[in-house]
Structures are given as structure tokens and as C-alpha cells.
Amino acid sequence: MTEPEGPHAASLRLQSLLDGMRVAKVVQVLAELQVADAVADGPCKPAEIAADVGADPDALYRVLRCAASFGVFTEDEDGRFGLTPMAALLRTGTDDSHRDLFMMAAGDLWWRPYGELLETVRTGRPAAELAFGMPFYDYLGTDPAAAGLFDRAMTQVSKGQAKAILGRCSFERYARIADVGGGHGYFLAQVLRSSPRTEGVLLDLPHVVAGAPAVLEKHEVADRVQVVPGSFFDALPTGCDAYLLKAILINWPDADAERILHRVREAIGTDRDARLLVVEPVVPPGDVRDYSKATDIDMLAIIGGRQRTVAEWRRLLRAGGFELVGEPTPGRREVMECRPI
Template sequence: MSSSGKPVWEAIYGLSRFAALAAVAELGCADHLADGPRRVDELADLCGADAPSLHRALREVASMGIVRSTDDGYELTEHGMTLRSGAPGSLRPAVRAIAQEGLWYAIGALTRTVRTGRSAFAERYGSFYAYLDRDPALRTLFDEYMIARTRPYLGTIAASYDFSRFHTLVDVGGGRGHLLAAVLAGHPRLKGVLFDLDHVVPGAARALGERGVADRCRLVAGDFFDSVPPGADAYLLASVLHNWSDQEAVRILRNVRSAMSPGGTLFVLEMVLPDDDSPHPGKDMDIRMLAVFDGGMERTRQEYTTLLRAAGFRLAEVIPLPGSFALVVADGDPGG
């Protein structure tokens, strides 16, 4: 492999490595290896797989450090433990969600998307969330993936900013409520409002209850394109704006600006892209957004500055968080 061609070959081989990882995750191999090594034929019986084919997939993920070969077959490594179902920090839902058939199609059809400017996924399947709603099992899997995405910063979000100076935080598009629950748990005097679509809101009660903050949080159903709960002094948009075009994002932001009490603060939690050519997970995420969503994108700091200004906000600061995320803090611009 020549040094000049190395980045290209790495990308080519990376696709095969992820495919093998996805197969091992989907088959539940890590669950069956949790108690120790197993022979390939034994593991194949437990997973409902063809033994020679499974051996080839395991050989590939062994080269990635997920499993290792032993005299008795294969065993999990520390990295492989993250593929166990229900294990703390499990990444199995994330791998299975990204490897789901529709998302595979979206990535494979990226050339068509780049040519036309229209998501090939959207052309075939319609909107991503409508696609999820047609399959309850897939919706559950995607929700678990989203929880896995929040895990790197979930333990630090409450300490990343002094939320105690606010009276009420509205989590707009708050989903299952894990993020809002973490912030409320870290600030005992803060009250919360979880706002999302009517079929999403009931699922948040469990997370809020588990963190012991349900008595300080209201659940409100609605559509953020129409309006958001008014009168609060703090609003949070976490992994919301990247789903939408600039025009749609400004519409959401203007609804928040109209609802916010004077002197209020907006928090936008997203991956903020670097302005240079350096690698960043947000650039990988941006390609998935391009492939799946018509108009969805990750943005740079300058792009957020422009977006916020168009909705009457002023970007105040960007606070780095674990997992390549950032908390964008914005104030209501008096001239906006």
C-alpha cells in the first residue's frame, strides 16, 4: 500500500470492517461470549449462523480488537464488552441502528444525493421519522442509539454551565428526557418542561422518574414548528437543529425567541464543526445527515452565529463537551 493511497485504502477497508462488526452485533455474539470463550461452531449454533461464515466475520473483528482468538475459539476483549446487550455503555444499539437497511441504502446512494441535492433516502422512504414510525422495533432501536450518543456528555452536562441561575428550562424536542433529567438532577431548584410530539412525550416519564426529578418537570406535547411553551428563562435544543435546513432551523429558533422571557438564554447542543480540514466526528455525522435528511446538516461556529442572528439571538460562547459535542450558548439579541 503506497503512502499516497493509504487514506483511500483505509476508507475502502473500513467499510468491510464495519460490515463485519455489524454482523457480529446483530447476531448477538457478544452476549454469548460474555461468560468466556466459545468454539466457532458452538457460537454459530447459539447465534443461528453459518459457522464458516461467522468465523470469517470474527477473524475480521479480531483484527479490530473486538474479540481475540484462543485455544478454545474466540473470547471478548474489553472493547468487545461494549457490544453486550444492556451492558453499561453498550454500543450495540448504535451499531445495529447505523447498519439498518435504510441507512445502508442512504450511504450507498450518496452519489445520487450529491448529484441531485435531494436525499435518495427521502426519495425512497420519505421522511426519516415517518420511516421510524412505521416500524416500532426500529423506533425503539433508534431511541436506544440516541441514548448511546448522549452518554459521553450526559454525566457532565449539568456541570458544564451554571443552570442554577435559571428558574425553568424547556427541553425542546426532548425525546425520552434523559438529558433534561441529568440537568435537573444536578440543579435541585431548577424546574423543567419536556416538550415533544404527543406520541413521544409519554416515554419521558420513566427517565425523569428514575432520576427523581419528575415532580419538578412538566410534560407538554406539541410541534416546535408551530410554537413552544412560553415564559421560561432557558431553552434547550439538543440534537434538533442538525435535522433541519437553515430555513427550517430559523423557524424553530424564532418560535423559541418569541416564547422566551426577557433576558432568557438559549442552549444548542450539537457537534460544532471545525473551520479547517482537521478530522472531526461531526464531519462523519454530516455525511449521514446529508444522506438521510433533506436539508439536515452539522454546522461550524460561524454558521451557528449566522443562523442564530437570523432568529434574533446572539452567540455568546461555545463550551466543548465530551464526545465531540459542544454547548452553544446564545442570548436574545435586543436588536433581533
């Protein structure tokens, strides 16, 4: 697609922003129908796909045509639709699948709160509380299907992040790493696979870590991980020389984030050589376009947390008993090394 030009360019660019809403829902629908699986063996006619996935042929064609115009699928001169690299990420059962992420972020779990965003901007209250009648994480506790979708989507996000982070960071100097709020343990498993002499502790809520043994065994690190059911708002396991908070602090406002940091600081105790490793985006200044500024609206409207700039990270960490080692790079997800103070 070319950038609009001429006297109406601003109007056209502004209107084009609405395409984001349309395309996100189109991709979510195609993910729900498992269309990527239906064309995995080669391009097919819409009628063939519709028969396979249980859809109306004409309606499916129009949705696929839209997706193909944005590069999500291909449409050839014979009217057949096939996979692109993006569409391949919507397949089920693949290691790099993004299907559950789209099912979550373009489905009711995200879109219902976004319908209340105006009230959030007026009051500062997370829209999820209005949409679900309670805070987001409390709602997940009442809806096992939504909680399962959220956990799977977060695991899919973690897989992509793990590759990028481990490609530029080494954890081998640590003897025992605690992944606090580490979900099913996928990221910790990748850290341990890259650091054969390191042991791990995985802490998360009981219903979450119930799914950890299968993940840890699949990646052949179960014998090096102690799984601890618990909350990061309570006392944490001691005796680790590194405490990992990956995609945790962004989920909480500053007051709650400080409580989590204080728990880590208590666990570290007098070990001045121990480190806190915070894996989070760093928001760049000014009007630079950055993914973190868009996902911060998820934090505002749904989760109740926030993305942070370098200055905001420094203030928060100091309030929690830590200081940054080095200068993080705005505009990317960083592993911020923090020492106790």
C-alpha cells in the same frame, strides 16, 4: 495496525478506507446476533458461540476474526474469542450499550439511503427520500420498528454525551429548563439530577414523550418535570429561563432551523435574561479530520440537516433572534449559550 509506507503508501491508504464499510457491517452483524452477550462470561470457541446464537460456525469464525483484527473482540492462541472494552459496549441491557446505535447506523435504516448518495450529491435532495419514497422522519412514522430503533439509538448516544457535557457544564443557575425535542427525557433527567433545585419541561411529539414517564421515574426526577406533547414548530411553553436544543438544529436545513429558533424566541418574550442553550458539534475549519465532518454526510444523505461551523452558527442564530455568548470551540460538542436580541 501500522501506517503504510513506501512507493505504494497512498494506494494502500486509499484502499484501507474501504475497511470502514466492511468492519461497520461486521460489527452490526455481531450486534444483531448478540455475540457479545454469548461471551460475556469468558472466551469461547466459534462453534460454541455459533450454537448459542444460531449461526454457521465457519462463517461466524471468519466474521469474528475480522472484528478481532480491529480490536472489537479478542482471539487467543486457542482460537477462542472474548470481549474487549469495545465489544462490551455491544452487550444488551447495560447502561453504556451501543448495540442499537450499530444496529441503526450499519443496518438498512442508514445503508439504504447511502446507496443513493450519488444522486444526493448531484441534486442536493436527501437520499432517504429516494430510498424510502418520503423524508426520513415521515418514514419513521410509517414503520414503528424503525422508529423504535432510532429512538433507542439516539438515547444511547445521549447517554455518552450527557456524561461529557455535565462533566464541564453546570445548569444550576437555571430555575426552569425546557428541553425542546428532548425525546424520552434522559438528558433532561441527568441535568436535573445535577441541579437539585431546577425544574424541567420536556417537549416532544406525543408518541415520543409517551415513553418519558418511565425514564424520568427511573432517574427520580418525574416530580420535577412537566411533560408536554407537541412540536417545536408550534408555540412552545413559556415561563422558562433556559431553553435547551440538543441535537435538534443539525437535523434541519437553515430555513427550518430558523423556524425552530423563532419559536424559542417567541416563548422567551421580553425576558432578556433567559437563555437558549444549543448543544451541537462545531465543525473545525480546513482539512482537519473531525467526527462532525463524517456525520455531516448522515445529515446530507439521510436526515436533511447539516453540521455547522462557528460562522454558520452565528449567522443562523442571529437570523433566529439570538447571538452567541462567548466563542465555541471547534472540534467538539459544545453547549452554546445564546442570548435573545
